[in-house]
Amino acid sequence: MNTKSSFLEDPHGTQEEILHATYRALCEHGYADLTIQHIGEKFDKSVSLLYQHYDGKDELLLEFLSSMLEEFEESIPAPPADDPAAHLEAILDGALSHEISTKRQEFEAEMVELRAQATYDDRYREQFTRHDQFFQERLLEVIQAGIEDGTFRNVDPERVVKFMFTSIEGARMLRATSDRSDANVKAVRTELDAYLDAMLYATE
Amino acid sequence: MNTKSSFLEDPHGTQEEILHATYRALCEHGYADLTIQHIGEKFDKSVSLLYQHYDGKDELLLEFLSSMLEEFEESIPAPPADDPAAHLEAILDGALSHEISTKRQEFEAEMVELRAQATYDDRYREQFTRHDQFFQERLLEVIQAGIEDGTFRNVDPERVVKFMFTSIEGARMLRATSDRSDANVKAVRTELDAYLDAMLYATE
Numbered sequence: 548m549n550t551k552s553s554f555l556e557d558p559h560g561t562q563e564e565i566l567h568a569t570y571r572a573l574c575e576h577g578y579a580d581l582t583i584q585h586i587g588e589k590f591d592k593s594v595s596l597l598y599q600h601y602d603g604k605d606e607l608l609l610e611f612l613s614s615m616l617e618e619f620e621e622s623i624p625a626p627p628a629d630d631p632a633a634h635l636e637a638i639l640d641g642a643l644s645h646e647i648s649t650k651r652q653e654f655e656a657e658m659v660e661l662r663a664q665a666t667y668d669d670r671y672r673e674q675f676t677r678h679d680q681f682f683q684e685r686l687l688e689v690i691q692a693g694i695e696d697g698t699f700r701n702v703d704p705e706r707v708v709k710f711m712f713t714s715i716e717g718a719r720m721l722r723a724t725s726d727r728s729d730a731n732v733k734a735v736r737t738e739l740d741a742y743l744d745a746m747l748y749a750t751e
Numbered sequence: 752m753n754t755k756s757s758f759l760e761d762p763h764g765t766q767e768e769i770l771h772a773t774y775r776a777l778c779e780h781g782y783a784d785l786t787i788q789h790i791g792e793k794f795d796k797s798v799s800l801l802y803q804h805y806d807g808k809d810e811l812l813l814e815f816l817s818s819m820l821e822e823f824e825e826s827i828p829a830p831p832a833d834d835p836a837a838h839l840e841a842i843l844d845g846a847l848s849h850e851i852s853t854k855r856q857e858f859e860a861e862m863v864e865l866r867a868q869a870t871y872d873d874r875y876r877e878q879f880t881r882h883d884q885f886f887q888e889r890l891l892e893v894i895q896a897g898i899e900d901g902t903f904r905n906v907d908p909e910r911v912v913k914f915m916f917t918s919i920e921g922a923r924m925l926r927a928t929s930d931r932s933d934a935n936v937k938a939v940r941t942e943l944d945a946y947l948d949a950m951l952y953a954t955e
Binding site: 574577578579656657659660662663664665666667668671672675676679705706707709710712713714715716717718720721723724725726727730731734735737738739741742745746 | 778781782783860861863864866867868869870871872875876879880883909910911913914916917918919920921922924925927928929930931934935938939941942943945946949950
């Protein structure tokens with residue numbers, strides 16, 4: 548994951564410092580128990596500054612989600628498109644890497660917690676729907692480029708993308724919520740590769 | 752999903768009525784905003800009864816999770832084992848059915864919300880780890896039976912199961928949190944079938 552000049556690692560300016568404090572507080576307390584007070588405890592400046600920037604916890608958390616998704620989207624390799632097979636591999640390497648750092652574990656766990664809010668809050672669901680489309684569009688470009696240049700077979704690109712994306716998201720969610728092992732991530736990578744070899748890569 | 756004589760549909764006795772009220776309150780307010788007061792509002796009897804049965808919200812929600820998981824596990828077809836291919840199909844039909852009822856949508860959404868608590872609460876993680884193992888064991892029995900009787904190839908059954916399970920869980924999570932459409936569920940079913948045809952089913 549690209550973490551250079553990220554608000555998660557090295558916040559610049561009050562706004563990023565607030566988002567960084569929100570991240571630390573969320574990691575420690577979880578979404579359900581989070582209060583502005585908790586965020587204030589992780590913030591080096593006056594809590595009143597939080598209220599100058601945000602109307603309240605709701606608005607702050609939505610802005611935080613938006614920044615998290617942006618951060619995540621920047622880490623998805625953008626298409627150079629001259630080598631679809633290598634590009635697809637780079638995306639899968641990034642999305643399904645195992646033995647990840649504690650920081651990335653925290654990041655993935657926060658994404659799961661925020662995503663759960665989308666079950667009943669339309670504002671979260673809109674953001675995740677847009678984000679999921681972004682990731683799937685990125686995959687779609689690669690598959691379509693590979694079909695055009697003959698690297699890949701003439702599959703239904705949208706369906707293949709939805710399947711890949713769903714497996715990736717499932718693997719991340721299980722790593723964050725089940726036994727925290729990489730077992731499902733590794734299995735998904737191996738079997739997804741086998742599936743792609745069988746269904747996607749043109750033979751001969 | 753098997754919902755006959757379920758506390759979700761037709762609660763019997765105080766304990767099930769409390770769990771039913773918890774379910775209704777969770778659907779309406781979401782986990783983060785849920786209070787004992789909200790549960791009390793969905794409960795036909797005195798709120799003091801809640802405290803006679805449970806020490807507080809925490810204990811009640813853990814008991815509720817346990818009942819939800821049990822409910823879910825009862826809906827997974829148990830092995831008759833004489834026809835592994837038909838049995839596997841029955842499990843996939845149940846897990847990846849589309850055009851589901853509003854009630855099942857609610858149920859799946861609650862599972863996602865409760866699962867998110869496992870990102871930071873060990874008690875939730877223990878329950879989901881056990882549940883995930885249960886579902887994967889059920890799939891494993893089918894795959895192993897099919898390998899033994901020659902229906903399936905000699906694949907790595909654990910890895911195939913982890914891949915199937917992860918895709919299923921991912922599909923459910925996306926349905927509950929992304930645009931609420933069945934698009935990913937349908938794509939997973941079709942591509943999982945293609946994967947199983949290519950990798951699992953013995954040809955000759």
